[in-house]
Structures are given as structure tokens and as C-alpha cells.
Amino acid sequence: MDFTDQRLSYEKGELDQQSVPASPFELFKGWMDEALAQKVQEPYAMSLATCGVDNKPSVRIVLLREITDTGIVFYTNYESAKGQDIAENPNAEVLFFWHELERQIRISGPIAKIDADKSASYFQKRPHDSQVGAWVSQPQSGEVANREVMEQTFEQLQEKHPTNTTVPTPAFWGGYEITVEKVEFWQGRANRMHDRIIYTQSGGDDSKGHEGNTGWTTKRLLP
Numbered sequence: 001m002d003f004t005d006q007r008l009s010y011e012k013g014e015l016d017q018q019s020v021p022a023s024p025f026e027l028f029k030g031w032m033d034e035a036l037a038q039k040v041q042e043p044y045a046m047s048l049a050t051c052g053v054d055n056k057p058s059v060r061i062v063l064l065r066e067i068t069d070t071g072i073v074f075y076t077n078y079e080s081a082k083g084q085d086i087a088e089n090p091n092a093e094v095l096f097f098w099h100e101l102e103r104q105i106r107i108s109g110p111i112a113k114i115d116a117d118k119s120a121s122y123f124q125k126r127p128h129d130s131q132v133g134a135w136v137s138q139p140q141s142g143e144v145a146n147r148e149v150m151e152q153t154f155e156q157l158q159e160k161h162p163t164n165t166t167v168p169t170p171a172f173w174g175g176y177e178i179t180v181e182k183v184e185f186w187q188g189r190a191n192r193m194h195d196r197i198i199y200t201q202s203g204g205d206d207s208k209g210h211e212g213n214t215g216w217t218t219k220r221l222l223p
């Protein structure tokens, strides 16, 4: 297959360094609101890149579950392949691509487990069958002989924890928060002249002269 003649001209928006908000959280939430309003399918699905001590990057989709004051949170199995990577190297990057808006967002920073209490409270809000599914998939990313083995385990656990009974929160399951250190917003433009604005944390006033210490510096990057 050859895609070399496939080209789209991106013309839906623009990003101006002088008028972006002082905080990347504000812009991220604004873009997320627009994606939801424009019915982008699961705009909170993000590609998560990790890299363990083998220096081989791995990437997979996870669902963003919360934007906090300091970072972004998703939930997973701590003993999965990604959990192993994070234990070895607690740095991560996530990527959102919203084709409908011709936008890409990259967020990176240190990553750490969230409080077990907060994970438990989220786990208990999940549908019963998803809770059971989390117990089946242990260790997530481990090999299983066939689908029947998974289904049998699911049924056994359903019997052990019937609907309307509490499924205990697995100790091996919970949230991670990536503390936002760097965010890049990419808006597609015509003629490959795309807009890229990157926010990094700064000690003092930001480069646009916002008053006081906003904590963030912006730069325009070549596309």
C-alpha cells in the first residue's frame, strides 16, 4: 500500500501565541469542551507512551478520567506491561489526536500512583461487570491460553460476587497521575504551516509578559 498521494489541507483553526491562555490547563479544557461539543468520539481516549529500562518505548490507548489542578489521571492494572515500565521509569507522555478538529495535544511529565482511597472510590463507581473484568485480567498483559479460560474465570467470579454485591477493589488496580510538566498544542494549518505552541514550567514571569508568576512559559515551535 502506498499513501504518498494522500494529502489533506488543514484549515479549521489557528493558534496564536499572543492570545493563548496563561495556563495550558485552561487551553486543554477549552479544547476538550470543543471536542465534546463537536461530538468527537471519545476525545478523552489518549495514547500513553512509556519506556522501561529496556529503552524500548511502548504505546497504547487509555482513557483520561480526570483533569486535576496538577495533572491528568487514568486507571489501569499496576502489574500490566505499562505498570512495569512506569515502575522502572516514572516518566510518561500522552497524545490526543482529534481529526475532526485537526488538533493534536501532547502532555508529558512524571507519573505516579494516586492515593489508594481515590482509586477504590473510582473502582466502586464502575459497573459491576467491569469490576469483575478487572479481577479476570490479572495480570493484565500476561498470556492466557484461550478465550474460554477468560470466560470461565469471569463466570466463577460472577458467582462469587453476584450483581448488587460489592466487588473488592484489587490491590493491583488503580489510578496514575501524570503531573503536567510540558504540553504541546498543535493546530493543523494549510501548506504544512501548522501552529505549534508549547508550554513548559517556568520559575518566573512567562514570556508573554503576563503579570505575576503564572508558572508557565510558551514558545512557538516550527512545524
Ligand SMILES: Cc1cc2nc3c(=O)[nH]c(=O)nc-3n(C[C@H](O)[C@H](O)[C@H](O)COP(=O)(O)O)c2cc1C
Pocket (backbone or CB within 6 Å): 042, 045, 058, 059, 060, 061, 062, 063, 064, 074, 075, 076, 077, 080, 081, 082, 083, 140, 141
Ligand atoms: C478506546 C480504548 C480505551 C482503553 N482504555 C484503557 C484504560 O483506561 N485502562 C487500561 O488499562 N487499558 C485501556 N485500554 C486497553 C489498553 O490499550 C491496553 O491494551 C492495555 O491497557 C494493556 O496495555 P499494556 O500491555 O501496554 O500494559 C483501552 C483500549 C482502547 C482501544
